[in-house]
Amino acid sequence: MNFEVLIASSIDGLTLGFVFGLMAMGLTLIFGVMKVINLGHGPFIVMGMFAVLVLSQNLGINPYLALPIVIVLGLVTGVVTYFVAVHRVINAPELTTLLATFSVNMMLIGALTIIFSTSPRGLSLELPAFRAGTITVLGTRVVAVLIALLVTGALYAFLYRTHIGKSIRAVANNRSAAELMGINSTWALALSFGIGTVLAMVSGALLATLFGFTVLSGGGLETKSFVIVVLGGLGNPTGALLGGIVIGLLESITTIFMPVSYVPVFEFVVFILILLFRPNGLLGAR
């Protein structure tokens, strides 16, 4: 086996892993705070992709400079979705919230299909690549990793250093106790749904700079997010980042040993086994 191939695919997987981690963090944050599995996660990722597409192609903004707009858009979308679809059923059994977020999924996919149709899209983005010997790292990948790290850093600073972030963590820990301390839990929940949506949309925007996409790309990415989230432990953002890196590496390195089409089988079997034996994730306590 070629050592350089291994290095090259490791770098490939690692860079992709950070973006996957960011994507899964959105899902896990929402679950951690309000115990809701957001089945609208896929369409939110796709919205991020198309937001960047429209901003860069129709309005001529550089895709990376469009990210702040995507963030604002994500926050608004998330908060609105929370109040429309989730708030009323926040204390209902899982099935209710699963179906409520699935209805959001249907509406968003339907609306996006009407506007953009399901034909494949892509961004035209040229960045210089980094070369060392036979190993090439694309510039878009490096920037994607840097942005993913920046967003993660900002998220942690927000959750641990600001007053609002601390109140979100308090609500996640114990909602009624937080309410007794004078925290407005409704807004804390709405805001965390918004942040989860922002993470989904930013990761979608970054993925759009790396690959081609369609309106229906969200489904596969959503199931991938589930796998990553479970790997890192449901509700654990740090775990999600690590899970993303593990999946990214797994996807790129295993292709050296086995046919590409077997990788998802392997992933889903690992997913089920972890759910059964380590439901708190690889890092979590038993």
Added chain:
Amino acid sequence: MKSLTNPSLWIIWFVVLGVALMPVFGNLPALREELFVLLMLVTLASSVNIIMGYTGYVSFGHIVFFGIGGYTAFYLIQTLQFNFVLAALIGGGIASLIAFLIGMPVLRLRGAYFALATIGINEAFRTLVTNVDALGGAVGMLLQFSVYDAYGGAKSASQLAYYGIILVALLTITASFVIKKSKFGLSLMAIREDQDTAMVLGIDPARAKVMTYTISAFFPALAGALFFFKNGNIEPGPAFELHRSIEALVMVMLGGFGTVTGPIVGAFVYERLRGFLITDPIFSNAHLVISGLLLLIIVLFVTAGVVGWLRQRIPTLRRFLE
């Protein structure tokens, strides 16, 4: 089995049979195709309701059994020239066996974890089948036309498959009714309301849940076998389509969670609505948006579904409408 003589069940049989036999006597092949899909959806929704409505375990990936039954039967018919009835029964048996084996560990998970695991199982099977060359891989399998000769040609085979699906739908509804009316059904509902209390009352939740899961896997497998036999081809995508699985949940919610008639009504309303929206020139593009909106309204405001709502509003209906 005293519940088999219950008039409520006869009413359901009468209505379902009355609708299902219309295309047979009226000789309407187009209507027959429509009703085939409808009866298949009734089967899927009712069997999901057996595990989800009665025990409260949301099986998101229930379509996996539809795919397993379809693939097993298709393989037996195509390569070993089995009769389609026998092949379907074997498909059902294998689906139940798999449900039994994976049910034991998976049903220990509660709530969201169980829902996620069922999605994972469906995706694992779909990606696995995509890789098995004996099952045609990603391209799937195609039935040779000569296979239909044993049943008097494709036309009459399709007629036979239709009789098959009527039978399967009635069987599923009956099973759903009998379970609900039995002591076993009561223990399932006790588990749904509070598993720990049910245990204190002497119910063995693990055993009851695995049994229910095994039973509820049998019927979608039969439906899958008939559907793909009639279609003449099978592919991993349509066989293990997660979206169809979630649609079955939507039908259960629409009609009424935990009722026998609910999934039937839900399947009928959902299918009619979708048929109308897709064919209507104004709504054809917006059918997903409208269906999603409808689902959201039901989830937020009419949690009991159509049948549940009727039962709440009109007390006399409670005696007949199960």
